Every structure is written in C-alpha cells, then in structure tokens.
Amino acid sequence: MEGIQWREEQAYALRHYLKGCDARYDGDKKLLRNLSHRYDTRASSHYAFGLLLRDQTGDVERASDLIRSIIRLQLDAPEEIYHGTFRRTDMDLDPPKGSYPWQQVDTPGFAFYLEETLTRIGAELEKAMGQGNGVQEQFRNAVNRVLPRVWDSYDPNWREFIACSFAAILALFEEKLSPELVAQMDEAMEKTVGASIARRLSDAIPMNTNIELMHMFIVDFFGSRFKNGAWTQHALKEISKFRAHFDEFESFAEFNSATYYAVDLTALGLWRAFGTSPAMQEVGTHVLQGLWENIALFYNPNLENLSGPYTRAYEMEMLHHSSLGAHMYLALGAGYEHMIDHGDDEELDPLLIYASGGLPSHVRPKLVEHRGPRQVTKQFRELCERNKPGENTPLCTATAWIDESYMMGGISGSENTSGQLHPATIHWRGDDGEVYSVRLGRRVVGGHWSKHMRGIRYSAKADQDGLHIDVHFTVEQPIELLFEFRGSGLDAAGLTPSLWKLPGIVLAVEAEAPEPTIVTREGYVELVYLYVPGGADRMRFRIRQVG
Secondary structure (H helix, E strand, O other), rough: OHHHOOOHHHHHHHHHHHHHHHEEEEOOEEEEEEOOEEEEHHHHHHHHHHHHHHOOOOOHHHHHHHHHHHHEEEOOOOOOOOOEEEEEEEEEEOOOOOOOOOHHOOOHHHHHHHHHHHHHHHHHHOOOOOOOHHHHHHHHHHHHHHOEEEEEEEOOOOHHHHHHHHHHHHHHHHHHHHHHHHHHHHHHHHHHHHHHHHHHHHHHOOOOHHHHHHHHHHHOOOOOOOHHHHHHHHHHHHHHHHHHHHHHOOOOOOOOOHHHHHHHHHHHHHHHHOOOHHHHHHHHHHHHHHHHHHHHHHEOOOOOOOOOOOOOOOOOOOOOOOOOOOOOHHOOOOOOOOOHHOOOHHHHHHHHHHHHHOOOOOOHHHHHHHOOOOOEEEEEOOOOOOOOOOOOOEEEEEEEOOOOOEEEEEOOOOOOOOOOOOEEEEEEEEEOEEEEEEEEEEEEOOOOOHHHHEEEEEEEEEEOOEEEEEEEOOOOEEEEEEEEOOOOOOOOOHHHOOOEEEEEEEEEEEEEEOOEEEEOOOOEEEEEEEOOOOOOEEEEEEEEEOO
C-alpha cells in the first residue's frame, strides 16, 4: 500500500477483505473461490486489485495469474449477443452460437421479450400435456442448447464489473505488470467495452442504474486510454442523458435498494477517482451527493437500515446481501466497524474501499442520529426491464413513516414484474433489542417469490396512521399473496387475521381478503392469502400500530 494515502478505515477494511480471500485462493486454478465454492471471475478481478493495493511479497505475481485466468474465460464471439463478457465461473459452458441474429433485430428489449415468450410457450406446453410431466423443464433445456438465454447461459453485466476492475488496475498499477499482460488486458477490454456499447445502443438488454453507471465509466476510461473519439463521445452523451434523468426527481430507477445503492456508490467513486472528462467529474460529484441524500432520507440510524419500499432487494436488512454497510463504515469511521465485521468478505470489494468517500458534511448527522419521527415522500421513475421500450419508465411514489424504533414503507405506481420489488415493508426493534421485519410478496402456488410475474399491481402508502395496501390481480393462475415475518423468537400463535401480536409491537389489521393460512418455516413465518382467478380481483389491507 506504499504510495497510496490511506485512511485508517480503508486500511482496516482492506485487511478484513484480504484475510478471507487469501484463504479461498486456489493456486492450481489461479482463481478465487466464492462462498458457494465456485471459481468466480468477478470476485477474482476484485481480489487481483486488492492484492495490488496490498503489494506484499508474491501479491503482484498472484494478481497477474488471476488476471490471466480471467482473460482466458472471456467469451470471444463477435457475432453473438454475449461477445466480450466473461464466464461467471470456470464451470460455465460456452453459450450456443449461430441461432440468434440479435444485431439484425431492431427491437429494444428483445432479449427479455424472447425470454418471456419462451417461458410462456413452456407453460402452455405443460398445460396442454398435463401438469407434473416435466415438459416445461425439458423445453427449457432444449432451448438452452439452441439459444443463448440471458442470465441462464451468460451474464452481460460481467463486462462492466470486470472492466471496472481492469480499469482501476491499469490506472494505478500498469508499471507493476508485464508488458505482455497489459497488452492482453487491453485486447480483452477492446472486446468488452465495444460489446458494452453495442448492448447500450441496441437496448436489447436494458441496463439498470448500477450497470449504466459502470458502463459510462469504462467507456470514458478506455475511450481515453485507446484514444477512441467515438467511445469518448458516447460516454459524454450518456453522462448528459443520465444527469437529465437524475435531475427530474433527484432519484435513481433502482430506487432505495441497499444492494444496488452500494454498487452505485462504488461506480460513482470510480468516476471521481479515474474519470478522464470534466463532465464525468462534475456530474459524478453532483449525483453522488444526491445519492447520499436519498440514502439519508430513508435511513433510520437506530435500526441501522433503510426503510422500505425497495424496488430491488434480496433481504430486508441493509447489512445482508449488500455492501452498503461497508460504505457506511468508511464514511462514518470508528464505532461502525460492526457494519463490515458482521458478515463475510464477499460483501466488501477493494474497488469500494479505494473509491469510497464523498459523503456530504450536511448528510453525515442524519446517518448518525435519529432526529424525530418524519413522513417521507419521494418520486422516481423505475426501469421495467421487461416492459415495452418507451413505456417502461413509469412514475412511482415511495412513502415511509420513520419513527424512533419503528418504520413502514409503501410504493404506488410501480409496474415492476420482479419479485425483488418489496412494495410494502415494516421494521421495528423489539423490547429484547432484536430487529424484526415484515414484507409483502407474492408467488405462484408452490413457487418462489423472486420470479418475474405479470398481472399483479400494488398501491401502498405509509404514513403516521399506518400502512394502506391495495393489490390488484389480473393474472390467470392462482397466486399466493403473503406477508413474511422475520426475527428471532417469532411465535405464529400471535398472528390472527385482524391482530398481529409480535415481540415489542401489536399491529391491528383491517383486511378485505380471503381467510389467510399461517405457514411456519425455518427462521420465519408467513401469513398467506390465496387469490383464485374468477374471484375478487383485489385485496386491501390497513395495518396500524396499536401497542
């Protein structure tokens, strides 16, 4: 770490990160195992940068080996939609070739249309031939042998993730690497960045906010490095468009998402650290301040969490499946070590550690101390990846009531089909000091809540009087609408259709809905309402604190 001016928080975080990674490095594969025991190219690119930052005996050699292994796993097929991205692991198979003339299809969002169409065909086949015969799975497997299905056979976002690591490595450590390896990195990035631009211009696979930010960074950086004027102009045009979209409501499409806000903060840090144009520097600083202000708006320091609603989330806790806690520690300093010590090193990232910063001085107090109950209302335009381009950025309104140890959130206007949408949420701290949560979700009967699904719209509003929820169904299959309760010591006996007696809180429920079923699972409890096509097409709930 010689030559780099480190704050103590950065040095602490890097030591924490590298300790775990060093134990998971495979010297034979020359790749890093992730916690799922897979050799992960994205994680390996992060580790390579972390090793170069540490720069102890053997670190440069190991980082060089990692980079070579990653480059060997790049997909090189100029006519294919996955050209220039990287296999996620060394076990990934090559996607099919020759059956998908994507560059000849002038239809934005085409990759998602195709995916959804194939899924519907599989469902119709199963319906015609009888449930439970495995035909849908057989159809899916057959398609995967012919067509490269996004997310199944390749991940286009690996371009941006790995290119960000390579950019930081080349910016800081080019002289430590052999000329041959630098040439290999440049050759790989010619493919990666060119393909990223092709994706962006075609909009065949729309980019969510975090990928969009990384895309602009890598095009700016490598456009300057390769003296490619067309790339530089593309970056400037995208930066201008992004600022205009942000300034409409000073919000992101991936709104109030702990997982993706963390990536956004890192990407904007890279803009400020390595961006080559004045526009990237100026807009990066402006947007970074706005993002921190958005975080503070929904943040409760007593619960150390963002209130919902969440447009894209995996968990209800900010410190799970997110590196936002690491950003908080790096911004707030001593006393917040638990925000990175609680979990695994995969929630850290040396790009994050290096590029952290930019917390405005007027925002810091809002992250440190709760300043009384407040009503929050914020508008934003979401990106519905699977909706028709031009009609896929509906205006949404997020509301939250944030009290000292209790908060509720709700969203209206969303057309998001993803199960990652958390349209109505509740968090509180019980008398035992534990934090508990409730989230609203849905699933096909027997399915998983995370799947994409059309035909369900939520309108939820949180205020001092409680949480008001309206769910409208137009779907043609039975659906389980569910409230999921999480926290230690939850007792399903305290749940009735009209009253939820929970640790540290009592909530009254007024429901226009069928009689629910209580399902107890390992670690959580569900209250499940069954929607049946042909019956009432709405369910309504009012939830308010009464004790």
